[in-house]
Amino acid sequence: MESVAEAARGRKPEEVKSAARVLEVLELLGVQGARLSLAEMAAAMAVPKSSLHAILRTMEARKWVDLDPSGTRYGIGLKALLTGTAYLEGDDVTSLAGPVLDALAEETGEAVHLGRLDGTHVVYLAKRESRHALRMYSAVGRRLPAHATGLGKAVLSQFDPAEVQRRLDWPLERLTPSTVTDPDAFLAQLAETRLRGWAVDDGENSVDIRCVAVPLGGGQGMDAISCSAPKSRMDDARLEEVAQAVTEAAHSLSTLLKRLGQH
Amino acid sequence: MESVAEAARGRKPEEVKSAARVLEVLELLGVQGARLSLAEMAAAMAVPKSSLHAILRTMEARKWVDLDPSGTRYGIGLKALLTGTAYLEGDDVTSLAGPVLDALAEETGEAVHLGRLDGTHVVYLAKRESRHALRMYSAVGRRLPAHATGLGKAVLSQFDPAEVQRRLDWPLERLTPSTVTDPDAFLAQLAETRLRGWAVDDGENSVDIRCVAVPLGGGQGMDAISCSAPKSRMDDARLEEVAQAVTEAAHSLSTLLKRLGQH
DNA sequence: CAACGTCATTCGGTCTTCTGAACGGCCGAA
DNA sequence: TTCGGCCGTTCAGAAGACCGAATGACGTTG
Numbered sequence: 001m002e003s004v005a006e007a008a009r010g011r012k013p014e015e016v017k018s019a020a021r022v023l024e025v026l027e028l029l030g031v032q033g034a035r036l037s038l039a040e041m042a043a044a045m046a047v048p049k050s051s052l053h054a055i056l057r058t059m060e061a062r063k064w065v066d067l068d069p070s071g072t073r074y075g076i077g078l079k080a081l082l083t084g085t086a087y088l089e090g091d092d093v094t095s096l097a098g099p100v101l102d103a104l105a106e107e108t109g110e111a112v113h114l115g116r117l118d119g120t121h122v123v124y125l126a127k128r129e130s131r132h133a134l135r136m137y138s139a140v141g142r143r144l145p146a147h148a149t150g151l152g153k154a155v156l157s158q159f160d161p162a163e164v165q166r167r168l169d170w171p172l173e174r175l176t177p178s179t180v181t182d183p184d185a186f187l188a189q190l191a192e193t194r195l196r197g198w199a200v201d202d203g204e205n206s207v208d209i210r211c212v213a214v215p216l217g218g219g220q221g222m223d224a225i226s227c228s229a230p231k232s233r234m235d236d237a238r239l240e241e242v243a244q245a246v247t248e249a250a251h252s253l254s255t256l257l258k259r260l261g262q263h
Numbered sequence: 264m265e266s267v268a269e270a271a272r273g274r275k276p277e278e279v280k281s282a283a284r285v286l287e288v289l290e291l292l293g294v295q296g297a298r299l300s301l302a303e304m305a306a307a308m309a310v311p312k313s314s315l316h317a318i319l320r321t322m323e324a325r326k327w328v329d330l331d332p333s334g335t336r337y338g339i340g341l342k343a344l345l346t347g348t349a350y351l352e353g354d355d356v357t358s359l360a361g362p363v364l365d366a367l368a369e370e371t372g373e374a375v376h377l378g379r380l381d382g383t384h385v386v387y388l389a390k391r392e393s394r395h396a397l398r399m400y401s402a403v404g405r406r407l408p409a410h411a412t413g414l415g416k417a418v419l420s421q422f423d424p425a426e427v428q429r430r431l432d433w434p435l436e437r438l439t440p441s442t443v444t445d446p447d448a449f450l451a452q453l454a455e456t457r458l459r460g461w462a463v464d465d466g467e468n469s470v471d472i473r474c475v476a477v478p479l480g481g482g483q484g485m486d487a488i489s490c491s492a493p494k495s496r497m498d499d500a501r502l503e504e505v506a507q508a509v510t511e512a513a514h515s516l517s518t519l520l521k522r523l524g525q526h
Numbered sequence: 527c528a529a530c531g532t533c534a535t536t537c538g539g540t541c542t543t544c545t546g547a548a549c550g551g552c553c554g555a556a
Numbered sequence: 557t558t559c560g561g562c563c564g565t566t567c568a569g570a571a572g573a574c575c576g577a578a579t580g581a582c583g584t585t586g
Contacts, residue, residue, distance in 0.1 A: 015320070015324065016281050016317050016318050016320075016321045017281075018279050018280075018282045018285075019281045019282065019284070019285045019317075019321040019322065020325070021282070022281075022282045022285045022286065023285065023321070023322065023325050023327050023342070026342075026346045027325075027342065027345075027346065029346070029349070029353075030345055030346035030349035031349070034353070035353070054279050055279050055282045057278070057279075058278045058279045058282040058286070059282065059286065061278065062283070062286050062290075063381070064286050075350075075353055076346060076347075076349050076350040076353060077350070078350065078379070079286070079289075079290065080343075080346050080347045080349075080350050081347045081348070081350040081351065081386065081388075081403075082290075082293055082294075082386065082404050082406060083289045083290065083292070083293035083339060083343050083347055084339075084344045084345070084346055084348055084350075084404065085344070085347055085348075085402060085403055085404025085405070086292070086293035086294070086296060086339050086343075086404070087338075087339040087340070087341065087343050087344040088344065088402075089296045090292075090296035090297070090338050090339060116341070118326070118341050123341060123344065123345065125344075139348060139352070140344075140348060141345050141347065141348025141349070142348070143345065
């Protein structure tokens with residue numbers, strides 16, 4: 001019999017309870033870099049302490065979680081790192097992109113990113129640092145709201161407005177004063193992006209950073225590449241120049257991928 | 264009652280079975296970049312297909328594993344990447360090391376790594392690329408046998424011979440013709456390293472790559488930093504020069520860490 | 527110094543998951 | 557086509573995990 005408590009939380013009976021909990025632990029410890037005690041985690045997950053205790057013991061034995069010296073606070077373990085980076089190595093797009101990203105970074109001298117749409121957010125899969133001393137912060141694995149990034153808008157521009165409406169969380173979250181949160185304005189930007197072939201982010205997630213992005217894979221992929229720089233190095237003329245370079249890089253990478261897809 | 268089958272496999276009854284299996288799936292998909300079918304995984308893990316099926320369904324629903332278009336081969340999912348990189352952000356050493364590694368890479372112009380000993384292997388936690396066109400391959404999250412790397416020998420040199428003997432898998436695996444596999448020779452190298460303060464890897468894991476490494480944290484840490492280059496750019500004189508730079512970087516990073524530890 | 531708060535940990539009954547065999551779908555070979 | 561192999565999937569009995577309350581250990585506060 002399905003218990004009332006389970007039904008109320010909307011859990012499907014096809015889920016294996018402790019399996020789901022293991023993943024929930026990893027996600028909980030992953031989103032916040034902070035370390036948590038067993039009791040805190042049990043409260044956050046709405047799970048009995050005693051059940052969680054057995055699971056954490058299993059995870060600790062395999063180094064998937066880490067117990068700090070005091071023996072009372074858990075954090076992500078080393079094994080998680082190994083597995084996470086394996087995602088990148090097993091991914092065709094990421095492995096093929098290396099040389100193309102190198103070339104684009106070399107050509108523009110600015111930060112270059114490869115990103116993938118995942119739900120409402122964009123995940124960085126690869127990056128190349130700018131040559132300049134003044135750099136933007138970013139990291140592989142990091143997530144940013146799709147609607148406030150060049151990468152996200154580039155991918156979203158491939159969908160029709162109804163699909164976009166369905167995919168995003170409304171209202172759109174504001175990250176900076178420049179973030180576009182008005183639905184009509186946002187969809188208009190996407191239409192413009194689709195015609196032009198490249199997306200622009202003008203300080204919409206980080207004040208002072210401008211970014212140009214182009215989707216990969218001929219209209220059906222979830223990936224895009226971008227080039228970002230501080231406004232001081234990216235006026236309108238430079239933006240167009242960079243857009244050209246990014247477009248060409250995206251095209252050559254898309255060609256490589258197409259060839260791979262055909263074996 | 265503990266079943267005979269379990270006792271034979273040496274599993275401790277304190278482990279939660281499905282929790283351990285979730286982790287085993289992630290590790291299996293992580294080590295080999297390849298995608299596996301349910302049946303293949305069940306065979307590799309010595310687990311019934313039906314049990315694994317339920318677990319994989321749970322993992323798929325949460326995007327921890329990825330089903331390819333044909334719907335028959337599993338790979339690592341995006342959530343794993345997010346969690347894995349979170350290990351780095353939550354780690355004091357890695358977060359503090361950034362500027363020090365930047366400076367060392369700038370000074371030497373060569374590839375710089377931060378690594379941590381994990382069992383018999385060393386895991387790369389951070390890297391800085393060389394400026395030169397001829398580069399070595401490496402990636403954060405990648406593991407190499409400790410006995411064949413500068414980083415590994417640097418960390419191991421802090422332990423006494425008995426402890427080293429206990430920690431490594433004997434006989435030592437040979438990766439290149441230069442890999443030191445003789446126990447006495449290896450321990451002698453560690454003794455030398457301890458006296459000198461820095462470890463050398465002379466083509467022991469990759470032919471043609473030389474590497475200098477120094478442990479962090481004053482004799483009890485599991486971390487080390489290193490600088491690697493092709494032999495063509497690293498003769499004996501240059502090696503000593505680089506060793507100086509790495510030693511200084513390690514010292515300044517250790518000081519930062521000590522200060523942090525004391526709040 | 528003692529009482530309290532918080533922490534991880536243990537224990538046995540109940541309920542869930544695990545299991546192995548059987549099923550139906552799919553593809554390539556004969 | 558028909559067969560054989562391999563795929564993922566289902567099901568009811570058997571085995572093990574889950575749960576809540578009680579416990580012990582620790583550090584802090586009155």
